[in-house]
Amino acid sequence: MNVLITGISKGLGLKTSESLLRNGWTVYGISRSKTEELNELLLQYPDKLKWLQYDLGDAEKIRQIIFKDWIGLDTPIHGLVNNAAMAYDDIVTNLNLDSLEKMYRVNVFTPMMLTKFVIRQMLLHHTKGSIVHISSISVHTGYKGLSMYASTKGALEAFSKNTAREWGEVGVRSNCLVAGFMETEMSSSLSDNQKNRIYQRTSLKKPVDVNSVAETIKFLLSDKANSITGQNIHVDNGTI
Amino acid sequence: MDNKMEVKILEIMNTVLDNRTKKKLTVLSPEMHLRNDIGFDSLDLAELTVRIEAEYDIDIFEDGIVNTVSEIFEKLNSK
Numbered sequence: 001m002n003v004l005i006t007g008i009s010k011g012l013g014l015k016t017s018e019s020l021l022r023n024g025w026t027v028y029g030i031s032r033s034k035t036e037e038l039n040e041l042l043l044q045y046p047d048k049l050k051w052l053q054y055d056l057g058d059a060e061k062i063r064q065i066i067f068k069d070w071i072g073l074d075t076p077i078h079g080l081v082n083n084a085a086m087a088y089d090d091i092v093t094n095l096n097l098d099s100l101e102k103m104y105r106v107n108v109f110t111p112m113m114l115t116k117f118v119i120r121q122m123l124l125h126h127t128k129g130s131i132v133h134i135s136s137i138s139v140h141t142g143y144k145g146l147s148m149y150a151s152t153k154g155a156l157e158a159f160s161k162n163t164a165r166e167w168g169e170v171g172v173r174s175n176c177l178v179a180g181f182m183e184t185e186m187s188s189s190l191s192d193n194q195k196n197r198i199y200q201r202t203s204l205k206k207p208v209d210v211n212s213v214a215e216t217i218k219f220l221l222s223d224k225a226n227s228i229t230g231q232n233i234h235v236d237n238g239t240i
Numbered sequence: 241m242d243n244k245m246e247v248k249i250l251e252i253m254n255t256v257l258d259n260r261t262k263k264k265l266t267v268l269s270p271e272m273h274l275r276n277d278i279g280f281d282s283l284d285l286a287e288l289t290v291r292i293e294a295e296y297d298i299d300i301f302e303d304g305i306v307n308t309v310s311e312i313f314e315k316l317n318s319k
Contacts (some may be wrong), residue, residue, distance in 0.1 A: 123287045
C-alpha cells in the first residue's frame with residue numbers, strides 16, 4: 001500500500017503516518033517543514049517513509065513536482081489523505097480577502113488538484129483507491145470566529161461526496177473524516193477558556209484523541225472499509 | 241498519420257476497452273468518433289487521457305474536448 005499524506009510534520013498527519021508505517025505501508029508524506037518528530041520517524045523508517053518539502057499554497061506545480069518528479073507515474077497510489085490545512089480565524093466583519101484566498105488555496109484548491117492527479121494515477125494502474133479528506137466539526141456545529149475556516153471544510157465535504165459518486169464505478173472511494181477539536185497546533189490559537197467551552201459541547205467533555213482519528217483514517221484507507229464511500233465519518237467525542 | 245503512433249494509440253484504446261469489458265477494435269481510422277463509434281464514456285475517456293499522457297506526456301483534454309481519433313493525432317503532433 002502506497003499512501004500520499006499532506007501535512008505530516010506534526011499533529012494528526014504525523015500520528016497517521018506513524019500508524020500507517022507500523023502497518024508496513026509506504027507513506028509519501030508532504031510538509032513545508034521538517035520537525036524533530038518527523039526526522040525521528042524518517043530515521044525509524046528509512047525505506048518506507050518518503051518525504052517531500054512542498055508548500056501546498058502552490059497548486060500549479062503539483063503534477064510536475066509531486067507526481068512526475070517525486071512519486072513517479074510508475075508507482076501506484078492506493079490512498080490519499082488530505083490532511084494539511086491552515087486556520088484563518090476571525091469574525092466575519094474582519095474578513096480579509098487575501099487571507100481567505102490563501103486559506104482556500106491550501107485547504108480546498110490544492111486538495112482538489114491532488115485528488116485529480118491521484119485518481120489519474122489510480123486509473124493508470126487500475127488501483128481501487130481510497131481518498132480521505134480531513135474535515136472539521138465546525139462544518140456541522142457553529143463556533144464564533146470559524147465561519148471562514150468551516151466554509152473551506154464544507155467545500156471539501158461536498159467535493160468528496162460528489163467524487164465518490166463520480167468514481168465509485170471504477171472502485172475509487174472518497175470519504176471525509178470529520179474531526180472534533182484535538183490538542184494540536186491547529187487549535188493552539190484558542191484560549192483555554194475557549195477550548196473548555198468547546199469541550200463542554202461534546203458528549204465525552206474532553207479533547208478528541210488524535211490516535212482515535214488516525215486509526216479511523218487508517219481504517220477508511222484499508223480494504224476493511226471497502227463498502228464505505230461518500231460518507232462523513234465523525235470522530236468528535238460526540239458533538240451533538 | 242504516423243504509423244507507429246497509430247499502432248500505439250490502438251493498443252492503448254484496446255487496453256481501456258478491455259478494462260471496461262467493452263468490444264475491442266481491430267482497426268483505427270481518423271474519422272472515428274470516440275463516443276459514438278468506439279463507445280467510450282466519460283470515465284473511459286479519462287482513462288484514455290491518462291494512458292496517452294503516460295506515453296507521450298501530453299494531456300489531450302487539457303484545453304478543450306476531443307471528439308475524434310484524428311483530433312487526438314492533431315494534439316499529439318502539434319507539440
